[in-house]
Amino acid sequence: MTSQSPAHILVADDNHFVLESTVLLLSGLGFKVTPCRDARESIEALRGGAPDAVLTDIKMPGLSGLDLLDRIRTTNKEVPVIFMTAYADVDVVVDAIKKGAFDFIIKPYKPEHLVHAVEKAVKYARLVQMERNYKHRLEEDVRKRTVELADALQMIKETSKELVHRIMRISEFRDSDTGAHIKRIGLYSGRLARVLGASEDFVDSITFASPMHDIGKVGIPDIILLKPGALTSREFDSMKGHTLMGERMLLDSPYPSIQAAAVIARTHHERWDGSGYPGGLRGEDIPIEGRIVMIVDQYDALRSKRPYKDAMGHEEAVKVISKGNARTSPGHFDPRVLEAFLDASADFNEIYEIYRD
Numbered sequence: 444m445t446s447q448s449p450a451h452i453l454v455a456d457d458n459h460f461v462l463e464s465t466v467l468l469l470s471g472l473g474f475k476v477t478p479c480r481d482a483r484e485s486i487e488a489l490r491g492g493a494p495d496a497v498l499t500d501i502k503m504p505g506l507s508g509l510d511l512l513d514r515i516r517t518t519n520k521e522v523p524v525i526f527m528t529a530y531a532d533v534d535v536v537v538d539a540i541k542k543g544a545f546d547f548i549i550k551p552y553k554p555e556h557l558v559h560a561v562e563k564a565v566k567y568a569r570l571v572q573m574e575r576n577y578k579h580r581l582e583e584d585v586r587k588r589t590v591e592l593a594d595a596l597q598m599i600k601e602t603s604k605e606l607v608h609r610i611m612r613i614s615e616f617r618d619s620d621t622g623a624h625i626k627r628i629g630l631y632s633g634r635l636a637r638v639l640g641a642s643e644d645f646v647d648s649i650t651f652a653s654p655m656h657d658i659g660k661v662g663i664p665d666i667i668l669l670k671p672g673a674l675t676s677r678e679f680d681s682m683k684g685h686t687l688m689g690e691r692m693l694l695d696s697p698y699p700s701i702q703a704a705a706v707i708a709r710t711h712h713e714r715w716d717g718s719g720y721p722g723g724l725r726g727e728d729i730p731i732e733g734r735i736v737m738i739v740d741q742y743d744a745l746r747s748k749r750p751y752k753d754a755m756g757h758e759e760a761v762k763v764i765s766k767g768n769a770r771t772s773p774g775h776f777d778p779r780v781l782e783a784f785l786d787a788s789a790d791f792n793e794i795y796e797i798y799r800d
Contacts, residue, residue, distance in 0.1 A: 450565040453488060455479040455499040455511065456527065461550070465498065468554055469561065482506035486514050493522050496545075496564035498557075501528040501535060509535075512542050521571050523564035527552065623798045624743055625654035630794045631739035638783040639735075652704035653736045656711045659689030671751050683720045686712055703732055711736040714775040726777075734777040738764065738784050739791075741771065746795050757792040761785070 452474050456462040459480075466478045477494065479485040481503050497515065501508040512524050523545035528535070536547065545567070546560045633650035641649075660668060663685050667678045674682060689708030693701055710724065710733025717725035719737075729737075745760035755763070763771050765785060773781060784791070 449473055449475045450496070450568075451475045451477070451494040452561060452565075453477045453479060453485060453494040453497045453499075455482060455485040455497070455503070455508070457481050457500065457503045461500070461527070465557070468557070472558060474561070482508065482511040482514075485511055489515065489518075493519050495522070495568040496561060497522060497524045498548075498561060499524065499526060501526050501539070502530070509539060509542060512539065512544065516543055521568070523567050525560050525564055527557075623800045624747060627743055627794055627798050628656065628736065628739055629654045630798070631743065631791055632735050634787055634790050634794070635735050635739060635780065635783055638787045639780065648700050648703050649707075649732055649735060651700045652707055652732070653739070655689070655693065655704040656707050656736050656740060657685060657689065658692055658704075659685035659687065659708055662688040673751070683712070686710075686721045706730050707732045707736050709733070711740055713737065715777050716772070716774040718775065729777075731777075731780075734780050738776050738780055741775075742784070742791055743795070747800065757788070757795070761788050 452469055454462060454465050454469070454476055456465065457480055462478055462480065466476045469476045477488050479488055482499070483506060485497070485499065486506075497511075499508045499511055506514075508526055508528075515522060515524060520543070524543070525546045525548060526539055526544055527548045527550055529550040539547075545564055548557050548560055629650045632653035633646050636646045636649050663682060667674065667681055670678065686709050690705050693705035693708055696702055696705070707730075709721065710730055713719035713722060713724040713729040713733055714737070715726060715729070715734070717723055719729075741764060742760055745755045745763055746757065748754040764776070765773060765781070767773055776784075
């Protein structure tokens with residue numbers, strides 16, 4: 444053998460002469476040989492590790508060579524087992540093949556035949572080990588590449604969120620002191636969707652999409668958007684146009700989250716009782732995304748200071764939404780969404796306080 448690491452052969456035979464002569468032959472050719480006088484001794488030797496090949500007599504006292512093969516196969520499906528036999532019984536040979544025998548040597552064997560069978564078995568064992576090592580390296584490479592790809596996708600996702608956030612701040616800065624409002628809207632919407640029992644995909648989508656609800660305001664003139672007093676009927680009609688402008692900005696995207704943002708931009712001022720705009724939609728004709736963002740936007744608007752109004756406290760804002768006032772009615776909201784909002788109102792207050800303007 445020319446391998447740097449000598450192949451390990453376990454030899455089992457109850458015939459002392461056959462065992463000794465086989466060990467001398469294989470050792471002289473550079474093999475590492477473990478001699479065993481029966482199957483039980485072989486099983487004990489195998490506890491120390493699998494050899495490259497097993498060479499065993501079939502007929503031995505106690506456990507036979509076939510019994511030894513059965514024991515080997517319970518823990519190792521690949522080590523080649525060569526049988527030596529003086530009786531070429533067809534049934535025994537067929538049974539051995541079914542159990543996974545690698546080769547057969549007829550006693551008395553010719554040394555060159557035995558060496559050829561052993562070398563063939565060792566080459567097979569080495570090829571199996573090479574394949575196993577290759578698969579392990581391949582699996583490890585795939586695992587590393589998968590982690591790298593996941594990290595890259597996460598970076599792209601985070602970059603996309605950051606880009607959307609910063610674009611939204613451009614529009615938000617035009618009618619509020621900071622861009623914290625858009626951060627809160629996303630968190631409110633995600634929390635409310637989760638309380639409503641939505642899937643995690645939906646929660647992620649609305650958390651990402653809802654901050655874009657007012658993107659259409661970039662098309663509203665400052666004289667209207669920043670007016671400190673009440674809007675005229677004509678000015679209010681112009682302000683309503685931000686819903687349709689926002690939808691047009693976001694339409695025709697191949698990405699579901701942007702598609703959801705387009706729906707939200709158009710419908711977040713629709714009301715359950717049909718008194719909203721721009722379409723006067725009623726009840727469940729309003730997409731659930733719009734129904735969610737409508738109530739969270741209303742809460743944040745009540746909590747926030749604007750040129751035309753002071754900020755409310757949490758309890759006062761919840762009271763207005765749940766009981767109504769001159770401008771707001773509980774009938775504006777989907778009853779199920781309103782109930783979920785009331786259940787989660789403490790979380791809304793916490794979000795507002797953490798991301799206060």
